[in-house]
Amino acid sequence: MKVIVLGAGIVGTASAWFLQKAGHDVTVIDRQPGAAQETSFANGGQISVSHAEPWANPSAPLKLLKWLGREDAPLLFRLRPDWLQWRWGLSFLRECTPARTAHNIRQIVTIAEYSRQTLQAVRAETGIAYDCEARGILHFYTDEAEFRQSLAAAKLMRELGVPRNTIDADEVVRIEPALAAIRHKIAGGDFTATDESGDIYKFTTGLAQHCVQAGVQFRFDTQVTRLLTEGSGAAAKISAVEVIDEHGRHQLLRADSFVIAMGSFSQPLAKSVGIDLMLYPGKGYSATYQVRDPERAPQVSLTDDGHKLVISRLGDRLRVAGTAELNGYTRELNPVRCEAITHRTRELFPNACDYDNPQYWTGLRPLTPSNVPYIGKTKFANLYLNTGHGTLGWTMGCGSGKAIADIVSGRRPDIDFAFTGMAPQHRGRPLVSVPAKG
Numbered sequence: 001m002k003v004i005v006l007g008a009g010i011v012g013t014a015s016a017w018f019l020q021k022a023g024h025d026v027t028v029i030d031r032q033p034g035a036a037q038e039t040s041f042a043n044g045g046q047i048s049v050s051h052a053e054p055w056a057n058p059s060a061p062l063k064l065l066k067w068l069g070r071e072d073a074p075l076l077f078r079l080r081p082d083w084l085q086w087r088w089g090l091s092f093l094r095e096c097t098p099a100r101t102a103h104n105i106r107q108i109v110t111i112a113e114y115s116r117q118t119l120q121a122v123r124a125e126t127g128i129a130y131d132c133e134a135r136g137i138l139h140f141y142t143d144e145a146e147f148r149q150s151l152a153a154a155k156l157m158r159e160l161g162v163p164r165n166t167i168d169a170d171e172v173v174r175i176e177p178a179l180a181a182i183r184h185k186i187a188g189g190d191f192t193a194t195d196e197s198g199d200i201y202k203f204t205t206g207l208a209q210h211c212v213q214a215g216v217q218f219r220f221d222t223q224v225t226r227l228l229t230e231g232s233g234a235a236a237k238i239s240a241v242e243v244i245d246e247h248g249r250h251q252l253l254r255a256d257s258f259v260i261a262m263g264s265f266s267q268p269l270a271k272s273v274g275i276d277l278m279l280y281p282g283k284g285y286s287a288t289y290q291v292r293d294p295e296r297a298p299q300v301s302l303t304d305d306g307h308k309l310v311i312s313r314l315g316d317r318l319r320v321a322g323t324a325e326l327n328g329y330t331r332e333l334n335p336v337r338c339e340a341i342t343h344r345t346r347e348l349f350p351n352a353c354d355y356d357n358p359q360y361w362t363g364l365r366p367l368t369p370s371n372v373p374y375i376g377k378t379k380f381a382n383l384y385l386n387t388g389h390g391t392l393g394w395t396m397g398c399g400s401g402k403a404i405a406d407i408v409s410g411r412r413p414d415i416d417f418a419f420t421g422m423a424p425q426h427r428g429r430p431l432v433s434v435p436a437k438g
């Protein structure tokens with residue numbers, strides 16, 4: 001079967017890899033000159049099953065109100081005359097009830113755990129080098145109240161089979177000695193030894209090369225402009241995708257099946273054929289520093305709860321990422337946010353890096369209100385979705401690629417996840433057993 005994948009970020013590239021392995025003839029289209037040039041370029045690097053709790057949770061509404069209008073807020077809603085943003089915001093609030101939060105965590109843990117296992121298998125098979133550190137993720141708290149609140153989340157993760165163990169400040173510093181300078185400020189932490197980190201760009205571009213060797217065709221510098229449909233009702237399908245190629249020519253590309261994996265830009269494309277995705281861009285920032293003193297820079301991937309930052313060592317670089325701004329599709333760098341990241345990193349790891357020459361970057365997380373991605377079928381028999389991976393696209397990317405390849409191939413996916421457009425009896429086995437509560 002001929003399959004066209006729209007988008008060459010981590011999600012589209014992983015989809016292409018597994019579709020090719022399933023025996024399909026695969027073409028990937030992307031407007032950029034190479035793979036992983038947009039959101040999958042310079043993210044926080046964490047493969048963090050342990051952080052499956054979505055932003056939409058019972059404590060979020062109050063925090064959001066407190067942060068409204070604060071330039072350095074970890075999550076900032078810039079209210080705009082934009083119907084999608086308001087609708088998304090209301091839907092986000094609906095996802096904040098304890099019952100919805102528990103349901104969403106279960107979904108995210110399922111796909112994230114599956115995805116980490118899939119990533120490990122791809123790594124073993126391909127040998128892609130991407131500055132992977134399989135040393136766990138250490139979450140530390142500098143606020144006593146936040147630490148106390150985190151105990152319930154850590155307990156829930158343990159109940160779901162994720163070994164997120166609560167630890168005291170001494171243990172935090174024992175696991176990551178580079179935190180010694182702020183030992184007196186640490187209230188406590190939790191550590192998940194099974195989590196990992198690594199460079200998403202190196203991995204995705206490496207996987208794209210392996211895809212090419214396996215026969216996948218990539219068409220870069222090619223803008224997707226619209227989907228063409230034919231038939232109606234149950235017989236409705238996509239007949240072609242219209243693109244503007246690298247020479248500026250309009251072309252119609254035909255295939256048996258199409259997978260939308262265009263991150264935040266999946267929303268307008270799907271909307272144009274009547275599929276209304278609740279997907280909004282959440283701008284995030286990262287800073288990358290050259291490590292000057294390897295002893296003072298952390299090796300273990302960290303989450304700094306107080307500043308909502310994640311920190312990953314990528315070889316001789318330190319990547320620090322975080323913050324979210326819901327303000328449309330702009331990727332402009334806000335100097336206040338950039339400087340706040342450097343200020344905090346310097347405070348945590350004085351003299352560890354070259355803080356005078358940071359590389360700042362922004363990316364648009366494709367956010368659903370629940371942070372549960374859309375993976376599965378649509379009302380068009382040959383159009384599939386693999387998008388909306390929000391804050392955890394690196395964590396969930398490989399597993400999502402494998403699952404969509406199964407679905408496109410007419411096979412039952414391995415896991416019991418709320419796949420879009422699929423009844424529970426067509427899903428795989430439960431990966432996690434969940435206590436009924438909420």
Ligand SMILES: Cc1cc2nc3c(=O)[nH]c(=O)nc-3n(C[C@H](O)[C@H](O)[C@H](O)COP(=O)(O)OP(=O)(O)OC[C@H]3O[C@@H](n4cnc5c(N)ncnc54)[C@H](O)[C@@H]3O)c2cc1C
Pocket residue numbers: 006007008009010011012029030031032035036037038039040041042043044045046047048222223224225261262263264265266282283284285286310321322362363364365366387388389390391392393394395396
């Ligand atoms: C600051 C920050 C930190 C993050 N940290 C982490 C982390 O630590 N762990 C984690 O798991 N996740 C993290 N994420 C989330 C993760 O990076 C994303 O969820 C993931 O990269 C999304 O991948 P994607 O393939 O869906 O989208 P993208 O990587 O954006 O890929 C979509 C592709 O579609 C292409 N495209 C779009 N429109 C068109 C068009 N019209 N025509 C042709 N091509 C088009 C784009 O060029 C792009 O290549 C972070 C995100 C940010 C912003």
